[in-house]
Amino acid sequence: MPDKINGRRFPRSKPFEFLVLLIVAVVVAAGVRTFLVQTFYIPSGSMEETLLLDDKVLVNKAIYRFRDPRRGEIVVFEPPVGWGRGPSEQEYIKRVIGVGGDHVVCCDSQKRITVNGQPLDENYLYPGDAPSEEEFDVTVPAGRLFVMGDHRSDSADSRVHLDSDQGTVPVDRVAGRAFAIYWPMSRWASLPVPDTFSRIPDQK
Template identity: 35%
Template sequence: MERTPGRRLGMWAVALLALGGTLALGVTVATAVLVEDGYTSRSVPSVSMDPTYRRGDTAYFTLGGGSGIRRGDIALISAPTWVPKGDVLKRVVALGGDRISYKAGDPTLVLNGVPLEEPYLKDRATPATASFDVIVPEGRMFVLGDNRGNSNDSRMRLSDHDGTLPVSAVRGKAVAAPAGFLAAGAAGLVGIALILAGGGVGAAALVVRGRARRKGRLQQVGQVQAVAR
């Protein structure tokens, strides 16, 4: 039995497209499950948290209020008076009842009378750019970017509640990338690669079939011409 030209390529194309589509669907389902479990992710839009998070990095968060927030946590915060559209990503350096201060030229901030060690700063020699002294009201927090030379944070808003934000504005706390998100991302890349490969193989199958049809027509024409002679 004569095999249709390009048939094997066509079968490979269907298999690759089906597998790629299955993986893509699995990524969608896995991501939905992770969101249901209280996780989300965001692309970092600015350099204010550099070097901890660079512009374009993906940051992962556990969703929830600010009840479990601690000093040193990186929080996803709803602050429409700061950023009308979207959320802000900042580090919590002081909470209600804390006194946080800085005197121009000092090597560190001072938290409750104790020098605050901040190994995460982009420039540890410049923990702030201007002096301030704030006692954080209860239920509020003082937040800063790790890139103190390029961050719109509590220091810039001292005339409004001493630059503090309500703890209730916290939407999520930054965490290491959940394994499920990493697996979903890897599967998604594989799925895309398989779909692209399947499309390429399918195109090759069409080319082979087209050539075979043209060859068949030429042979038929040749046979007709031979009979006519």
């Protein structure tokens, strides 16, 4: 239907309408990307076999505006200054093993990592990998996270940076939680928290 201005009618321009719709779509998409959901590709093998090289995941950027990251979640974060960055990496992706106040230790008599005295049953690890070849005993400072890759023998994670804030990552450097693999389509899957993390008691 044509517009009417001061009693005169002007037909709408279809190219103009298309341009307006395109601009609106771009603005909405940019808003979603900035505040809600972002895509992230896996640049290394450090999270195999949960996440494979060049998998693409969806990252919830809004969730940590309302709460802090939790144990077992896979997070995308900007590495602390002391960590440095790889040639193709602007952000890292790892699994949260311990949160502020947690006592994270490697390893118990059965070579398992423990959190607050509770051993982790890490059936998500890369086949053949030990939970850790490096020993550590860390109490995670408040407002920080202890993170590790699922491919422990190929992951430069908190264990590599123990001399810098015990290898922990500030919560405010976390961009969001990876919650699903969306590409390739044959790999589509959600990324839930493994059950083992539900058994960890809070540190007293």
